[in-house]
Amino acid sequence: MDYSKLSCPICQGEFTKDGNALRCCNGHCFDIASEGYVNLLPANFKKTQLPGDNKVMVNARRDFLGKGFFAPLALSVAQRLMGASAILDAGCGTGWYGSQIKSILSNGNTSPYVCGIDISKFAVRLAAKSGVDCAAVGSVFNLPLKDCCFDAALTVFAPLCxxxxxxxxxxxxxVVTVNPAERHLIELKQAMYGIATYENPPENAQKPLVSSNGDVLFEHTHSERLTFSGRLEGASELSALLSMTPYLYKTGEEQKSHLLSxxxxxxxxxxxxxVYKKA
Ligand SMILES: C[S@@+](CC[C@H](N)C(=O)[O-])C[C@H]1O[C@@H](n2cnc3c(N)ncnc32)[C@H](O)[C@@H]1O
Ligand SMILES: [Zn+2]
Structure with missing residues (x-):
């Protein structure tokens, strides 16, 4: 793992590697887990004991994404990041997009550096083994990263700061963001809630990304809608898709059983x- 872009989440100080830990210039110390990731979310920064996606959701996401259903999406995002040398995957989940994009953009001996940050330690444990260069537990609202070190970032179905x-x-x-469009998973919802299922609300994103004070930080440069379909077979694929969505917890047992049957x-x-550009 290449920890060179990480910084201390408490004091923003620079890290040096000290055995199996990263230690900042002010003595804050964080262990490196056996999988290679670092937990940079101090206990007093957490709102709950295990923030972010839980183990069931994370394993479902790993199983579903591993089948390649979203490969066209990874390809489209990668095409928007061509030429980038250091990419942040903010809210990286299992690291699937980051690692796919790294391999799509690899060219001979060169490939972009990809760092994944997620608040869920279950997700980051998998991200560390996905093929990205660095994975750390941390919040997108207090990124444990140095200033001005990425020339691209992606945020796929994750909170954005x-x-x-x-x-x-x-x-x-x-910066590339991915969000669900109106007909995302419509048949999954219809199978559980009936044919009159609502669509997702239309997107409201074609405007700049602004700071908490309303200053323009990134200009909006491009928007596209990408629609394709996939055929899910059997209860295990259906269950993986259901379990990585919020519908897992919003749906009654009878409706879920109907889907899985x-x-x-x-x-x-x-x-x-x-797509956005930093001015
Ligand atoms: C819907 S999942 C998407 C994960 C990944 N981008 C993907 O598409 O496979 C949302 C992710 O955001 C993470 N997340 C939620 N709040 C976060 C925060 N404040 N900082 C970092 N990650 C966060 C969750 O743990 C989860 O892994
Ligand atoms: Zn520190």
């Missing part, structure tokens, strides 16, 4: 990809 992205990105950096489901995947 424009102020922090601005701080860690270089001038001219590209289907032999197959053709499902729409519908995304908005938005």
């Amino acid at each position: 424009a102020d922090e992205l601005f701080r860690v990105c270089k001038k001219g950096a590209t 289907l032999n197959e489901l053709s499902c729409t995947f519908d995304f908005y990809i938005d």
